[in-house]
Amino acid sequence: MKTFTKSFTRQEPIPEPAIEAAVRVMRSGALHRYGADPSEVAALETEFAAQTGAAHALAVASGGYAMGCALRALGVKPGDPVLTNGWTLAPVPGAIAAVGARPVLVEVGEDLCIDLDDLAAKAGRARVLMLSHMRGHIADMERLMAICDAAGVTVIEDCAHTMGAAWNGTPSGRWGAVGCYSCQTYKHVNAGEGGLIVTDDADLAARMVLLSGSYMLYARNGTAPDEAVFARHKGAMPNVSGRMDELRAAILRPQLADLPAQARRWNDRYAALEQGLRNLPGLRVIDRPAPEAYVGSSIQLLTDDPAKVPAFLAACAKRGVEWKWFGHATAQGFTSAHHHWAYVEAQSLPRTDAILARLLDMRVPLTFDLDDCALITRIVAEEAGRHLR
Ligand SMILES: Cc1ncc(COP(=O)(O)O)c(C=O)c1O
Known part of the structure; x- marks a missing residue:
């Protein structure tokens, strides 16, 4: 009887151009986000925003951090209910719990997507949906957005399994107010750990740049909103450090191009x-x-x-x-x-x-x-x- 001997967790090597870029960053010693000029992180943010068609992108420490940051930026407070899929992986309820909020679980259907009838029934219970495109299955996004818009529910998309995917030509992560991606080893790009966030909303972008811990370097974000937008939020956003570093950004840029x-x-x-x-x-x-x-x-x-x-x-x-x-x-x-x-x-x-x-x-x-x-x-x-x- 034939057996299969390869590992189900073996990654491909990091591509050579990414290794060379990483070595350049290490030789420079400038590993802090936005600490170099030009900054690999800022370039990654500019490129990822262009790739997804978003106005703003932000590079952070992990996909889980990205989701928590989006919830914080939307003003989700301890005790608030947040809708999410009844079938997803642990970082999703974990991100909701990280801000002290309460996951309200929505059934999933035989297509493995969130059940839109159950979502419609529960939409009145929360003002945010953390939508997990679990294992890459994308729900009918026109209908999902219509349900959420009608109920005043803001959608955050967990695109940990859908980086590079789309529904009806619109990239996953570009339907809701915020899209969150993971760059952890087993995802579609591999930096070991890492996360990316996209949004068109300048105020949300400014809040997330500040929340993720930018000190006074916030304007160096590759897609930074105007200073006037930051001025509305400076001081009000706690520094919840969760930055991506320059080394990871250097590794990711060639992978995103591929x-x-x-x-x-x-x-x-x-x-x-x-x-x-x-x-x-x-x-x-x-x-x-x-x-x-x-x-x-x-x-x-x-x-x-x-x-x-x-x-x-x-x-x-x-x-x-x-x-x-x-x-x-x-x-x-x-x-x-x-x-x-x-x-x-x-x-x-x-x-x-x-x-x-x-x-x-x-x-x-x-x-x-x-x-x-x-x-x-x-x-x-x-x-x-x-x-x-
Ligand atoms: C469905 C899902 N969402 C989010 C994440 C979060 O990613 P990270 O591990 O980068 O925090 C993962 C990671 O496994 C995931 O599987």
């Missing part, structure tokens, strides 16, 4: 996996809607029968194929579910729970080639035939 090409490579692998995993016994792939331009850096399947999952997963794992399962009773690795977050008020999400019990997730590293994808699908097909029929 993102469209990398997205195509991810999608080649995703297409091979999707085709090979379609129509297997007991398993269903998630159909992607036509308006969604996704980056296939992970793939999800729904099983028919959750009771059969443990034996199937064990058989795949024995042959080197790693699935994450959201139906585990306890949190595992990077995977957790809302009922594991003891700091979040318990909430009834029967539809989400029924989906999580059936939901399998696989990372698709770019270190896999198309032959690897073929071997993975062969192993999964054989084990599905044995365990899920």
Whole structure:
């Protein structure tokens, strides 16, 4: 029986131009954000704003920090309710908890997106939605924005899994008031850690630049609003340090330029996996809607029968194929579910729970080639035939 031997967590090397840029920054000794002139961070902000079509961009310490910073800038206070997906990863409720706010969880549907009927029903309960495009699945953004606009709910987009993706031609992160991205090792660009924020709102931008800890260097942000805008917020924003450093920015700039090409490579692998995993016994792939331009850096399947999952997963794992399962009773690795977050008020999400019990997730590293994808699908097909029929 064939086994798969590659690692599901192995990244590609950092590209040579990024390594050279990083070495230049280290030789200069100027690693503090905006501390160099010209600044790698400021250039990254200018380039990322242009890439996403945003007026303003800000480079920060992590994706989680980006989300917390956006919540603070929107004036979310301790005890305030914040809507978010019932299925997401721990940094999302964590960012809400970091400002002392309370996650109000919204059901997710079989498309793995936030359930728009449940969102409409709960929209009156909060004035902010932290929308997680979890595992790269983008909801119907026209309808979502119509629901939120009608209810006076401001949308922050968590684009940790959708950097480079779009809905109906508008980049993910550009539908809501603020878009937040992660540059952590397992995301679409790899700085080890890091986050990016975009917005068109000059006041929000100024508040976030100040909040993230700019001392008197705030005007050096690559997309800085006018001094008059900063003047409205200086002194009122606490310094909650969470800057990106010049070294990470230097590593990221060449990677961002490569993102469209990398997205195509991810999608080649995703297409091979999707085709090979379609129509297997007991398993269903998630159909992607036509308006969604996704980056296939992970793939999800729904099983028919959750009771059969443990034996199937064990058989795949024995042959080197790693699935994450959201139906585990306890949190595992990077995977957790809302009922594991003891700091979040318990909430009834029967539809989400029924989906999580059936939901399998696989990372698709770019270190896999198309032959690897073929071997993975062969192993999964054989084990599905044995365990899920
Ligand atoms: C869905 C989701 N949102 C946000 C984040 C936050 O990113 P970071 O790890 O950079 O804080 C992550 C990271 O894993 C994530 O998976």
